[in-house]
Amino acid sequence: xxxxxxxxxxxxxxxxxxxxxxxxxxxxxxxxxxxxxxxxxxxxxxxxxxxxxxxxxxxxxxxxxxxxxxxxxxxxxxxxxxxxxxxxxxxxxxxxxxxxxxxxxxxxxxxxxxxxxxxxxxxxxxxxxxxxxxxxxxxxxxxxxxxxxxxxxxxxxx
Amino acid sequence: xxxxxxxxxxxxxxxxxxxxxxxxxxxxxxxxxxxxxxxxxxxxxxxxxxxxxxxxxxxxxxxxxxxxxxxxxxxxxxxxxxxxxxxxxxxxxxxxxxxxxxxxxxxxxxxxxxxxxxxxxxxxxxxxxxxxxxxxxxxxxxxxxxxxxxxxxxxxxxxxxxxxxxxxxxxxxxxxxxxxxxxxxxxxxxxxxxxxxxxxxxxxxxxxxxxxxxxxxxxxxxxxxxxxxxxxxxxxxxxxxxxxxxxxxxxxxxxxxxxxxxxxxxxxxxxxxxxxxxxxxxxxxxxxxxxxxxxxxxxxxxxxxxxxxxxxxxxxxxxxxxxxxxxxxxxxxxxxxxxxxxxxxxxxxxxxxxxxxxxxxxxxx
Numbered sequence: 001x002x003x004x005x006x007x008x009x010x011x012x013x014x015x016x017x018x019x020x021x022x023x024x025x026x027x028x029x030x031x032x033x034x035x036x037x038x039x040x041x042x043x044x045x046x047x048x049x050x051x052x053x054x055x056x057x058x059x060x061x062x063x064x065x066x067x068x069x070x071x072x073x074x075x076x077x078x079x080x081x082x083x084x085x086x087x088x089x090x091x092x093x094x095x096x097x098x099x100x101x102x103x104x105x106x107x108x109x110x111x112x113x114x115x116x117x118x119x120x121x122x123x124x125x126x127x128x129x130x131x132x133x134x135x136x137x138x139x140x141x142x143x144x145x146x147x148x149x150x151x152x153x154x155x156x157x158x
Numbered sequence: 159x160x161x162x163x164x165x166x167x168x169x170x171x172x173x174x175x176x177x178x179x180x181x182x183x184x185x186x187x188x189x190x191x192x193x194x195x196x197x198x199x200x201x202x203x204x205x206x207x208x209x210x211x212x213x214x215x216x217x218x219x220x221x222x223x224x225x226x227x228x229x230x231x232x233x234x235x236x237x238x239x240x241x242x243x244x245x246x247x248x249x250x251x252x253x254x255x256x257x258x259x260x261x262x263x264x265x266x267x268x269x270x271x272x273x274x275x276x277x278x279x280x281x282x283x284x285x286x287x288x289x290x291x292x293x294x295x296x297x298x299x300x301x302x303x304x305x306x307x308x309x310x311x312x313x314x315x316x317x318x319x320x321x322x323x324x325x326x327x328x329x330x331x332x333x334x335x336x337x338x339x340x341x342x343x344x345x346x347x348x349x350x351x352x353x354x355x356x357x358x359x360x361x362x363x364x365x366x367x368x369x370x371x372x373x374x375x376x377x378x379x380x381x382x383x384x385x386x387x388x389x390x391x392x393x394x395x396x397x398x399x400x401x402x403x404x405x406x407x408x409x410x411x412x413x414x415x416x417x418x419x420x421x422x423x424x425x426x427x428x429x430x431x432x433x434x435x436x437x438x439x440x441x442x443x444x445x446x447x448x449x450x451x452x453x454x455x456x457x458x459x460x461x462x463x464x465x466x467x468x469x470x471x472x473x474x475x476x477x478x479x480x481x482x483x484x485x486x487x488x489x490x491x492x493x494x495x496x497x498x499x500x501x502x503x504x505x506x507x508x509x510x511x512x513x514x515x516x517x518x519x520x521x522x523x
Binding site: 012017020064068070071085091095096101104137 | 364503
């Protein structure tokens, strides 16, 4: 993917420090466009769009928000979600102006548990960014594709 | 192949030139002394040009709230630039609405002081100071909430209104290479001007809360600035409905301590929501407040209590508990502190019960 100098500034913002203690890149030394391209390829081969994953994450966030931190079952009990919110917002590291509420969204489905934040849906929808390898809050596309399919009820987990 | 070499060379030359320009701007440009006039000359100071407006103001002890340390990411450090400051930068536009741009709002962290400037800031920011304090107590209140008590060192006292918040500085520590500021509501009695209490909930992976929970120790020196915010009790006699969850307890604790001192007879009801018993705290303290404040009642509610906990209080979402307590809230006021989800749900319920939106108060962090 073509190098864009803007990504140098983005890389600085994604480093451990001001926005997130552990940063967004983990030990991934690839250029950000390459990280995005590799994850986009996984989505493409699965026939799933970033917007579809983001829509599910937004649905889960909304349901968890409405439950005010109590666990809530969704999609006929196939997915359980619970949110722990704190005050404050975290800005998008791509500096697009989006600021997501700070929260931990715990999602249980198909015998697994994954933890996301409200920023994930934005990063995936707007930037196709799942974070770098080794980043504590990276959720691989494969996990979210499995979540998407479980929510839709079209996997054996369902 | 030749094409890629040419493009690569061009990129390298552009990169080198950009680097040289940055160095020249930093070390060779002399903007001389610049005068900054605040609020039509209410305060005027002179500074050496070259720094960001945010930095220049903080050097003058004028603290503009900022969450990202001046990196142009959080968009919190907006202020009005009426003169000087150069053109709007591409790094600012994503954070500014069209009417804000029309109103000459800028991100103070992105605006460089290169000439005389005229700016406007909220009057309240003049009273914000930087404080150094010593941690005297760290008490776990729940599995993920902690009380941090500090004794002020310099200045030795602070004046604040119950409901105010401060920005606590988390210094550099292992795995967090830069210091950051984060906002926390004050939980202490405004009459105890020598101490400040904060109630902080751990954020997994959070820069400041990881420092508070894993690195901060009793006796350690800390820095914060404040007071900030305009979340405070009105001066009417209307019944007050406080609604909070988690660390949202903090401002109400400060308000209740103040109400004990003023011996107010103003009615107040405090609804506090938690998921289960392990998330609930200060139940005994709230009983004491009920005894000391003439018309005050604390109503805790658990949304997901476990049978073994033997909870005999209210159950359900705190918003449902509020709904069950009132038929008409048109003559009451509400004060909210908690998660954005809880606040949105509360506003919906309260307006549904007839409360005018202007009677609902909360700080949107």
